[in-house]
Amino acid sequence: MVTPPDNDVLWARALHHSHNGSPALANVSVGVREGEILAVTGPRGSGKTTLLRCLAGQILPESGEVWFNSVPVHTMGPMDRERLRRDRFGWIDTEPHLVPELTAWENAALPLLLRGTPHRVAKAVAQEWLERLDVADCTRKRPAALLQAQRQRVSIARALACEPFVLFADEPSAILHRSDRAQVLRTLTAAARTHGITVVLATHDVEVAGLADRTIALLDGRRVGGGVVTGGTEGRAACSLSV
Numbered sequence: 001m002v003t004p005p006d007n008d009v010l011w012a013r014a015l016h017h018s019h020n021g022s023p024a025l026a027n028v029s030v031g032v033r034e035g036e037i038l039a040v041t042g043p044r045g046s047g048k049t050t051l052l053r054c055l056a057g058q059i060l061p062e063s064g065e066v067w068f069n070s071v072p073v074h075t076m077g078p079m080d081r082e083r084l085r086r087d088r089f090g091w092i093d094t095e096p097h098l099v100p101e102l103t104a105w106e107n108a109a110l111p112l113l114l115r116g117t118p119h120r121v122a123k124a125v126a127q128e129w130l131e132r133l134d135v136a137d138c139t140r141k142r143p144a145a146l147l148q149a150q151r152q153r154v155s156i157a158r159a160l161a162c163e164p165f166v167l168f169a170d171e172p173s174a175i176l177h178r179s180d181r182a183q184v185l186r187t188l189t190a191a192a193r194t195h196g197i198t199v200v201l202a203t204h205d206v207e208v209a210g211l212a213d214r215t216i217a218l219l220d221g222r223r224v225g226g227g228v229v230t231g232g233t234e235g236r237a238a239c240s241l242s243v
């Protein structure tokens with residue numbers, strides 16, 4: 001067994017996975033450094049979501065290894081992976097999945113409450129993040145009363161509120177209006193940099209990838225090209241935002 005490099009918080013080697021017999025990942029290896037924003041790019045169906053789900057321990061690859069902080073994830077049982085996801089990882093989906101019976105702040109506070117954070121603290125933190133995501137006026141509203149873009153902002157606030165070690169974001173801005181997209185992504189990436197959160201961001205949008213420090217590309221489930229250092233110039237500029 002090859003040992004993961006010390007400076008990679010997340011490391012995957014030779015991942016293979018298929019969905020109902022149709023290949024989604026073929027021999028994909030990737031390392032994610034602590035605190036970096038890594039964009040995973042590729043056209044629709046290239047395997048981005050499958051890679052993120054393998055790295056996040058949501059699915060077990062058919063073969064290959066995934067390590068988080070030098071701990072093997074691919075050999076963990078379902079309970080340990082569930083705990084890892086709850087305590088260390090955050091996830092932003094393309095579509096916001098909020099609990100319909102809870103208000104915006106209750107949704108944003110949910111991961112903190114599940115971790116045992118006192119109610120009052122969880123509420124204050126959730127409200128702070130809703131404010132940063134420009135949905136402070138929605139805190140008491142339930143998802144049905146919100147626009148889809150507002151729901152997505154709430155789900156981003158929920159993912160950031162518990163300051164995960166690694167935040168996985170699967171096309172997080174795809175449903176947003178073009179004018180909203182840049183602002184939300186800048187808030188997300190600037191917050192991640194300020195709080196030292198490592199981000200793995202799946203996108204087919206080159207502008208979005210420009211906010212990352214480094215980009216890897218997938219095509220038909222395989223890595224193509226080398227890892228490209230994108231510099232994250234936009235993202236670094238966004239660091240000056242007070243998030």
Ligand SMILES: Nc1ncnc2c1ncn2[C@@H]1O[C@H](COP(=O)(O)OP(=O)(O)OP(=O)(O)O)[C@@H](O)[C@H]1O
Nearest residue numbers: 019020023024042043044045046047048049050051
């Ligand atoms: N649950 C599933 N059942 C069957 N096939 C699937 C499933 N999920 C993904 N696939 C297939 O696996 C391949 C990789 O899909 P994946 O969603 O990982 O790619 P993607 O790059 O994230 O695409 P998109 O940008 O459309 O989300 C595609 O051919 C897709 O059709």
